[in-house]
Amino acid sequence: MNHYSIDTNCVQGTYRPKNGEPRVLPICQSTTYKYTSAEELGDLFDLKVDGHMYTRISNPTVDAVEKKINLLEGGVGAMCTSSGQAATLLAVLNIASVGDNIVSLSAIYGGTLNLFTVRLKQFGIEVRFANPAETDAQLDALFDERTRLVFGETIANPALDVLDIERFARIAHAHGVPLIVDNTFATPILCRPFTFGADIVTHSTTKYMDGHATVVGGVIVDSGHFDWKAAGKYPELSKPDESYHGVVYTDAFKEAAYITKARVQLMRDLGSTPQPLTAFLLNLGLETLALRMERHCSNALTIAGRLAQNPNVEWVNYPGLADSPFYALSKKYLPQGQSGVISVGVKGGRNAAVKFLNSLELVSIVVHVADARSCALHPASTTHRQLTDEQLLAAGIGPELVRISVGIENVEDIWADIQQALEKAGR
Numbered sequence: 001m002n003h004y005s006i007d008t009n010c011v012q013g014t015y016r017p018k019n020g021e022p023r024v025l026p027i028c029q030s031t032t033y034k035y036t037s038a039e040e041l042g043d044l045f046d047l048k049v050d051g052h053m054y055t056r057i058s059n060p061t062v063d064a065v066e067k068k069i070n071l072l073e074g075g076v077g078a079m080c081t082s083s084g085q086a087a088t089l090l091a092v093l094n095i096a097s098v099g100d101n102i103v104s105l106s107a108i109y110g111g112t113l114n115l116f117t118v119r120l121k122q123f124g125i126e127v128r129f130a131n132p133a134e135t136d137a138q139l140d141a142l143f144d145e146r147t148r149l150v151f152g153e154t155i156a157n158p159a160l161d162v163l164d165i166e167r168f169a170r171i172a173h174a175h176g177v178p179l180i181v182d183n184t185f186a187t188p189i190l191c192r193p194f195t196f197g198a199d200i201v202t203h204s205t206t207k208y209m210d211g212h213a214t215v216v217g218g219v220i221v222d223s224g225h226f227d228w229k230a231a232g233k234y235p236e237l238s239k240p241d242e243s244y245h246g247v248v249y250t251d252a253f254k255e256a257a258y259i260t261k262a263r264v265q266l267m268r269d270l271g272s273t274p275q276p277l278t279a280f281l282l283n284l285g286l287e288t289l290a291l292r293m294e295r296h297c298s299n300a301l302t303i304a305g306r307l308a309q310n311p312n313v314e315w316v317n318y319p320g321l322a323d324s325p326f327y328a329l330s331k332k333y334l335p336q337g338q339s340g341v342i343s344v345g346v347k348g349g350r351n352a353a354v355k356f357l358n359s360l361e362l363v364s365i366v367v368h369v370a371d372a373r374s375c376a377l378h379p380a381s382t383t384h385r386q387l388t389d390e391q392l393l394a395a396g397i398g399p400e401l402v403r404i405s406v407g408i409e410n411v412e413d414i415w416a417d418i419q420q421a422l423e424k425a426g427r
């Protein structure tokens with residue numbers, strides 16, 4: 001940690017050029033790195049010394065971005081991945097394998113839900129869903145000796161439930177397992193899960209971190225707080241790795257054992273590597289992250305408040321509104337703002353929701369959230385269109401639901417567009 005505040009670190013981060021070096025983070029578009037002796041390269045392979053050998057494992061441009069995100073989250077190490085999906089997958093596979101199970105909050109991103117319930121099942125990993133409305137005793141019953149981790153999202157996409165991080169960290173730790181938090185919607189600007197007891201943080205950097213809808217990417221950050229050895233159930237970290245000539249990660253890399261293993265073992269074998277050019281673009285997004293989050297949050301709070309007063313609106317879901325069931329949790333975990341994402345029920349059901357969407361002019365219809373440009377999506381006719389109205393209701397996604405991602409344009413322009421579209425939808 002340095003002594004600068006988080007918004008300064010967004011801009012200047014950890015890349016500090018020396019005399020005569022490029023002011024802007026250079027793009028090292030090279031797959032490989034030159035050494036003068038076979039012995040030097042051998043030491044790299046033995047993990048005896050630090051250095052780059054092949055871009056599937058590490059690259060100077062990617063490394064600078066990883067160090068910046070690690071600084072923003074306050075961890076001991078970070079690893080970028082080719083997508084948010086890859087970050088979630090590797091974060092789990094690093095400590096769970098066939099025969100194990102994981103506990104996940106039930107309100108999570110649809111892509112993660114599919115990964116957990118369909119793909120991980122094929123890998124022999126079972127997922128058990130936790131409903132936060134249940135008591136601690138009920139949640140305790142989900143765990144057994146093969147449980148490896150607890151997973152949740154700071155602000156769930158698209159339900160917008162706010163995670164009680166301290167509670168779930170306490171429950172996970174009581175069972176000797178880490179809490180992994182997907183911090184995509186909050187970003188470290190609004191919430192730093194490590195300060196509330198989370199052990200590992202993941203992100204889809206595709207969303208606010210990039211913020212301009214240019215590059216797909218993900219990242220895993222390790223707090224270094226979880227004691228894998230003491231937990232006694234992570235032999236992949238505390239016993240010799242035969243695929244890496246017997247290295248014991250907890251001995252060789254101490255508190256950075258988890259993130260080192262993820263890189264030298266999983267990234268080596270699975271290869272979901274980010275590219276230097278995409279890391280460069282992600283870094284441009286990170287430079288303005290603090291500034292953008294401030295505007296996303298203030299715009300969204302204004303829009304949510306006005307939506308709640310609008311006669312063509314049935315309901316509004318935004319954790320920053322005082323009548324939200326997550327208002328108290330958002331005061332605790334997201335005191336500076338609750339992101340730019342709102343869900344709204346348009347009066348008149350499916351037809352009115354579609355008419356509302358089709359009447360928007362400034363706000364665009366896209367399959368995306370967390371973009372600088374305001375955008376909207378009707379899940380019932382797009383991402384969830386295979387479901388019947390009954391199934392949609394069971395999934396908590398009514399046919400009237402529209403998800404609005406409030407951008408950083410002038411709030412009066414955004415509101416004027418939403419208002420005129422609601423008027424048309426109500427006719």
Ligand SMILES: *Cc1c(COP(=O)(O)O)cnc(C)c1O
Pocket residue numbers: 083084085086088109111112153157182184185203204205206207216217218
């Ligand atoms: C989008 C998203 C993901 C998946 O990220 P990709 O970069 O699209 O692979 C994971 N978690 C959350 C919360 C997301 O919003």
